[in-house]
Amino acid sequence: MRIDVVTIFPGYLAPLREALLGRAIEAGLVEVAVHDLRDWTHDVHQAVDDAPYGGGPGMVMKPQVWGEALDAVLAADERPARLVVPTPAGRPFRQSTAQAWAGEQRLVFACGRYEGIDQRVVDEAAARMPVDEVSIGDYVLVGGEVAVLVMVEAVARLLPGVLGNPVSAEQDSFSDGLLEGPAYTRPLTWRGLSVPEVLRSGHHGAIARWRRDRALERTADRRPDLLAALPADALDAADRAF
Numbered sequence: 001m002r003i004d005v006v007t008i009f010p011g012y013l014a015p016l017r018e019a020l021l022g023r024a025i026e027a028g029l030v031e032v033a034v035h036d037l038r039d040w041t042h043d044v045h046q047a048v049d050d051a052p053y054g055g056g057p058g059m060v061m062k063p064q065v066w067g068e069a070l071d072a073v074l075a076a077d078e079r080p081a082r083l084v085v086p087t088p089a090g091r092p093f094r095q096s097t098a099q100a101w102a103g104e105q106r107l108v109f110a111c112g113r114y115e116g117i118d119q120r121v122v123d124e125a126a127a128r129m130p131v132d133e134v135s136i137g138d139y140v141l142v143g144g145e146v147a148v149l150v151m152v153e154a155v156a157r158l159l160p161g162v163l164g165n166p167v168s169a170e171q172d173s174f175s176d177g178l179l180e181g182p183a184y185t186r187p188l189t190w191r192g193l194s195v196p197e198v199l200r201s202g203h204h205g206a207i208a209r210w211r212r213d214r215a216l217e218r219t220a221d222r223r224p225d226l227l228a229a230l231p232a233d234a235l236d237a238a239d240r241a242f
């Protein structure tokens with residue numbers, strides 16, 4: 001997969017080259033290119049924004065600059081691309097979104113700032129490629145860069161070879177519709193708190209049951225919406241007894 005990010009703050013995306021994802025890039029499992037939107041300005045002030053038509057707070061990002069930038073970035077590689085535009089007004093970005101995008105050959109992320117990007121940039125792009133306007137959550141950020149860091153990590157960890165232990169991607173929270181339960185490691189007792197006996201029993205069936213019960217308990221407590229959204233056949237008799 002190739003990932004391109006267009007932003008006026010390229011430095012914000014530096015964390016993409018750290019740790020697990022950095023190693024995946026070095027291993028050639030994923031390609032990442034970050035582009036400075038201002039490279040496609042032609043005025044001395046490198047203007048990327050202007051006042052909103054119809055009035056209102058703040059500034060809107062100019063369509064001309066974005067159009068030239070996306071044309072150039074898309075032309076740099078022949079693979080078909082999906083354009084992703086983070087916005088507070090977007091559809092929710094979920095694990096299912098990350099799983100769907102993990103199958104793409106190429107993702108191009110457009111990081112807006114100010115009050116966002118002129119809508120015509122999205123509308124014009126949508127005439128020639130798939131475009132998703134997405135939000136990472138119901139809170140307001142100052143720009144799209146942090147959202148792109150979140151989404152790129154969520155997608156990249158699903159790519160073959162990126163995670164050392166691929167099973168854990170399948171056992172993620174949300175993959176089975178539930179939150180994952182508590183995890184423990186050594187020491188056996190820490191500040192007077194011990195690891196639950198069942199996890200040291202060696203009885204894999206009992207351990208699996210305990211973990212499922214803790215996941216159900218946590219999901220019911222913290223995300224009852226997820227429990228309500230589970231398909232009818234997702235809970236077996238033992239789950240229902242819990």
Ligand SMILES: N#Cc1c(-c2ccc3ccn(Cc4ccc(CN5CCCCC5)cc4)c3c2)n[nH]c1N
Binds near residue numbers: 112134144
């Ligand atoms: N993903 C994601 C995000 C973002 C996000 C993503 C991309 C951009 C680009 C610019 N901003 C800043 C911003 C902030 C508020 C508003 C709404 N206006 C407020 C004033 C009155 C009018 C409406 C617009 C633009 C962004 C924010 N925020 N939260 C998420 N989950």
